[in-house]
Amino acid sequence: MAYLTAEDKAFFKENGFLVVRDALNPQVVSEAQDVLWSHMGQVSEEIDRKRPDTWINKGYHVLRCGSEAEIKRLVYADPVFAMAEELVGKGLLHTDGGAGPHVNFPRDEQEWNPPKHGHLDGYHTLSNGVPKGTVSQFTLGVAVYLSQINAEGGGFTVWPGSHKVWGEFFRYHDVDCLPGGIAPFDLGESYEFTGKPGDVCLWHSLLTHTAGHNISRNVRIACIARPRRKDLDQIRYDFPKDMWKYWEGIN
Numbered sequence: 001m002a003y004l005t006a007e008d009k010a011f012f013k014e015n016g017f018l019v020v021r022d023a024l025n026p027q028v029v030s031e032a033q034d035v036l037w038s039h040m041g042q043v044s045e046e047i048d049r050k051r052p053d054t055w056i057n058k059g060y061h062v063l064r065c066g067s068e069a070e071i072k073r074l075v076y077a078d079p080v081f082a083m084a085e086e087l088v089g090k091g092l093l094h095t096d097g098g099a100g101p102h103v104n105f106p107r108d109e110q111e112w113n114p115p116k117h118g119h120l121d122g123y124h125t126l127s128n129g130v131p132k133g134t135v136s137q138f139t140l141g142v143a144v145y146l147s148q149i150n151a152e153g154g155g156f157t158v159w160p161g162s163h164k165v166w167g168e169f170f171r172y173h174d175v176d177c178l179p180g181g182i183a184p185f186d187l188g189e190s191y192e193f194t195g196k197p198g199d200v201c202l203w204h205s206l207l208t209h210t211a212g213h214n215i216s217r218n219v220r221i222a223c224i225a226r227p228r229r230k231d232l233d234q235i236r237y238d239f240p241k242d243m244w245k246y247w248e249g250i251n
């Protein structure tokens with residue numbers, strides 16, 4: 001049984017991302033939440049799951065528990081992995097990996113600042129440790145929500161359609177010309193993915209994205225994974241005229 005419809009795939013192609021509501025079973029979500037909260041002490045021992053007042057101004061962190069079975073299976077098990085394969089192609093993705101828990105705590109601020117720009121992952125800067133000449137080392141991004149995220153709540157934020165801009169741009173420009181994967185030009189309006197635990201956003205590796213500014217009272221928890229094609233090392237410097245050449249699921 002397919003999870004995605006032809007409309008879903010068309011939306012992904014056009015916008016570079018797809019939100020799937022209620023993608024995950026509540027039990028799977030609940031077990032992942034328990035594991036994640038048991039690691040919150042990595043940020044501060046003050047943080048108490050039952051006391052939102054202890055979450056304020058604790059910053060943005062990636063917890064070291066993305067390889068725990070309960071977290072990995074959010075992405076590297078069906079239904080989400082099957083959705084990823086429906087986009088990229090059956091049997092073409094590595095079947096194992098982690099899903100980094102990105103925790104974006106609320107700020108004690110009144111005014112929301114929409115992010116001015118995002119980035120592409122895996123592009124070199126002078127300080128990020130990514131070697132010069134590297135390009136994106138994954139195929140498809142997946143963000144799974146483990147908390148309720150309302151507007152202005154620090155949601156995963158994307159620039160719809162930017163994947164098409166970059167697919168064309170890198171056909172004519174050296175990959176090193178984009179330090180940190182940040183666009184030197186306007187990519188238009190951003191979209192903040194809002195949702196609830198168990199909602200998922202699948203996104204193209206060339207989609208510009210970032211974390212939003214969280215002025216809600218809730219903590220934004222997103223487990224982010226980056227599945228990659230098994231042959232990515234052979235194809236990742238290829239920016240073909242048809243940017244869907246390596247997306248057998250939808251080309």
Ligand SMILES: O=C(O)CCC(=O)C(=O)O
Pocket residue numbers: 102104121154155156157209210211212222224
């Ligand atoms: O936490 C987020 O919403 C964005 C994370 C991000 O930009 C990244 O992992 O590259």
